[in-house]
Amino acid sequence: MGTERDKGAEQGTVHYSGTEGGWGSVRGIVETALRERPKPAALDALRRQNKPGGFMCVSCAWTKPKHPHTFEFCENGAKATLWELTSRRCTPEFFAEHTVTELKGWKDYDLEQTGRLTHPMRYDHATDKYVPCSWNEAFDAIGRELKAIDPKSAIFYSSGRASLETSYMYALFARLYGHNNLPDSSNMCHETTSVALKDVTGSPVGTCILSDFDLCDAIFFFGQNPGTNSPRLLHPLQEAVKRGCKIVTFNPIREKGLEVFKNPQSPKEMLTPAATPISCLYLQVKTGGDIAAITGMMKHVFAKEAERWAAEKIHVLDVDFIEQHTDGFDALKAHVDGTSWEQIEQESGLVRADIEAAADVYIEAKRSIAMYGMGLTQHVHGSDNIKQLVNLFLLKGNIGRDGAGISPVRGHSNVQGQRTVGISEKPELVPLDRLAEQYGFEPPRDEGRTTVHVCEGIQSGEVKAFIGLGGNFLRAIPEQERMEAAWTTLRLTVQIATKLNRSHLINGQVAYLLPCLGRSEEDMQVTGAQAVTMEDSLSCIHGSIGRATPASPDLKSEPAIVAGLAKATLPPNPKVRWDDWVADYGLVRDAIEETYPEQFHDFNKRVFTPGGFYRGNSARERVWKTKSGKADFTLPKKLNSWGTEDKDGRWRLMTLRSNDQFNTTIYGYSDRLRGIEGTRDVLLMNPDDIAAAGLKQGQIVGLASDADDGMDRQVGGLTVTPFLLPRGCIGGYYPEMNPLVPLSWHDEESKTPAGKSVPVRIVV
Template sequence: MKFKSAIKPYHAAAGGLGSLEATTRFVIDSKNALKNMRNLLRMNKARGFDCPGCAWGDDNKSTFSFCENGAKAVTWEATRRQVDADFFARHTVSALNQQSDYFLEYQGRLTEPLSYNPTTDRYEPISWDAVWALIAQHIQAMDHPDQMELYTSGRASNEAAYVYQLFGRMVGTNNFPDCSNMCHEASGAGLKRSIGVGKGTVHLKDFDQADAIFVFGQNPGTNHPRMLHSLRHAADRGASIVTFNTLRERGLERFADPQKPLEVITPKAGTISSSYYQPNLGGDMAAVRGMAKALLETQRQRQADGQPGIFDETFITRYTQGIEAWFAQIDATSWATLVEQSGLTEQQLREAAGIWQRAERVICTWAMGITQHKHSLDTVREVTNLQLLGGHLGKPGAGLCPVRGHSNVQGNRTVGIDEKPPAVLLDSLARHFNFEPPRRPGHHTVDAINAMLRDEVKVLIALGGNLAAAAPDTPRTCDALRRCGLTVYISTKLNRSHLMPGKASLILPTLGRTEEDIQASGRQFITVEDSFSMVHASEGIGKPLATTQRSETAIIANIA
């Protein structure tokens, strides 16, 4: 007997009518359609809230400034479904562990603080006052401050993250494992070693001026769809979009803008990538070095012929060092090695180098296809070196652009979520708050998991996120979470980590990005930082689902 597959090949362009249909389904399925339609109109707008999805910048030009992913995040947050004591009266933790992650999140918003009862295998209601007392009891019972781990999701606001790091350091630890340890850590470390700061060097408007945009290891159509608008606009005005991606991602091939009616109702779509190269997994560094080798050969040939070189010699002399040592490494790397490691032909690498050479302004962007390898830091530095050759830093339409995933993972690091904090941060905290913060490095995510497995963690507080699902070795991570003395999860929705309780466990329901936060001083707003180092105000507009939900900042402040 033959069964019809539920998954059909997708031949259309990314975006377009399919994106609009999916967005409509999300809105209707939330059981709160009118509220979510209003939410979407205020997302990524002044006097509105920042998208809880990705960290792509806001252009402030479009009528609708959201994508399918953003619509999904907002509508699933602003749902009427609730996970409360009645829900857990019907479901044990063991039974829920048999369900999918989709099922868990689909059940709705967490609306009241809950404490795990190992006898009944259920979460049961607990008052906020009892929550503060229980957490304080466990923290005060620690033998030393490093028995506490403070995990952070990239969706936490700057304000919550700042209070969080201050609380941890006043207790006496730099144990701040966070989601950045598992995604763009190599970008920050590589850029810091190369140019002194671990952030990108471009603004969103630079995409309107670039002559060539090189895209390494990214799938914008899935992970940050609003980037496709910027790439499409650049391609339409004649910029070369050069993609290095092991897979052929539809969004990097063709994109139909959902905001253009003609492209929604017809097969019309715009081409994104003018050149598309498919390197080996982890072959991007060899590909970039191959481009540099081709460019260096051209540079030397032109100099031998008495012609001007193709490198920005003034920029190199004024702003760089060590170029001869890098050239020696390039000379020592044979074309045969570059072809074997990159998975591309010498001709393809020379073609890509030619596009870079002819462009006056070049942007290089990348995401986790670059940063998830053992040699990721070196790859980031290789891309940086390529850009330095042409002086493609510090001028309009050119630069380096690591594209972050979570909406505020960069902002978290800016305000102090760092297990290896810089001395200038610690010195400032010491002066302003009149205490001596710890100076020794703390735990990153892998260190924290290993400490849990050694039964050394008495308190784990997770400010958002889903560590059980986010860490690469899921069974090992789940075992680690169960070994903690107390696990505290500050969350909007149910997820896999909640089902791995420590010896004691709390789930604390927090407000979402879309919801208003009213404190004694009045209406509050928070801030987030995007991939372009721009800080945006974000103010929720919807009424919270329950009076027992608290803002992240309020929860951390009360724990402290």
């Protein structure tokens, strides 16, 4: 798992000496329950969570198995459910007692601890308070504002948790209104995947399904932390290791979930010292150094190909696959051959022997899976990270066959599914001709705004209105201080949410806060209790039905809110049945099936298929919908994904998520798996870097942007904390570090903010 050198290096650093899972996870769930004081219905919700006929977790998008465990939820999934089913309430009386200006001074955690929103609210500028309003008042006012502006100056943002039904309605509303401005949380995290994979394989999503994890011989992890972000993934990883699969991890930080796992559902492991080592090799690549590390692996693969062919006439490469299914191999090989080991070691921060050891695992494995997260996507050259990983996996034909493939690990529970049913600013990804025929209108054909373009448009004054379907947009984006200042110039801001967050406190001239049902709650409409659906990371569609009593009788479902806004904004269209859709979500699914018949045939019949139903993937079938008609080998622009040059005093900052948070939602102040308790205001540094910089453990410092744009961006009050990181790399928590990320600092192809390698200086 880890070398003695690594274990020795941990001495003198903040770290967690326990395992992922085990009693620590149980304790984390209990502590959240004590804070949230959920009603007894929460126990029933947890029992039904992620099971056929139950409700699907609002946390990560990891798949739901056909045969679930007794408890098919993880620590963070349980926290998300307890957080949603809290007994705390954020009522009109609360808003009457607090001005918005006062609330801006509260921490993220404290805002959400006010509990579930219970009534629609309107922001009153005269009193600086939210005041209650009726749903009809809110819909009518928002509709008037939207009708008064150019549709292309409006933004319809969505977080990744809205259901397929809601997302389809929302995207249709936007296009009927007249724009493609449909950015979502994918723009902030995995859009790099959608752009890069589509470019080289023809499919914008990963190619694996769950059964592949029963067949693979090796799994390679890059920049993803399942212990915090998708703990249920640890079950198939543990099972794979036990049957002999080897797991190799490339990650700047040693994350416990990829080191050792104690299964909370195993009495033997819970009651004895037994636990499962996960990674057989764990390489702490320098942040931004993955391209070089993968290049080194390919260099060793090519060397072994030459050696074995000369000695035994045996191929390491899948030469038949390369010949039949790929384009650009010769150029890639020449590029790799022309790259020296000295360059590779310098850019990756790894030694040649370790890279070759990882490559040997790849060479000997008949079937390999690549898994990755935002550690690859959130870089200036993040698309090259993904494409280089595809290059490696094409060499042995590890895409498009059982037990092998590319498997990005998505965050939000339906962020992939939203794109599937039309939430996209890219018109070429949506069947607009079919929508035109289905609903009798001419959809807009121009490209909409990504998250970065939205921010630019708000700063320039081109954007006039913002509707947020969930999420915490202003807290999640780069350039927070400037964006908050520009935000107040908007004419209209609308936030649809379950709990209060900072984005609700920065308002336009007309502002509404609309509370919605949570996914675990019963959604009762005219025809009875309604089910919704979502898509997981492995392209399977799952039904979800909540049973918990809603937090307030004044809540509306997300489909009902979207329909209410659309009816108040758009002229009547007999082909768009908003009222019927809200009465029966099955009719929305019929509409989705009509728009996407290949992927959603017999949709309503398959909603509660155990394990979900697979919507298909062309690249998995080795049908390459690329310009060349084949899977494309490509050349990276440079050996690292770092968007600038190293220089004295410049550090590579990684933004991190704690074990006690999900995206911008902060459940508490315990990052147990890293040994950090009671605070989020830390600066993680290698002990040798602390000494070389003339700093001391516990010293309070600040960070300043060191981007080459002359802009002043700073975050202060950070405690220097020794941590096992590659030299020159430092870490701090997201979203607290977001003010340091320039708006221009994003992946060149996808525009995803590059929060995993931000140039900063330490300010004493």
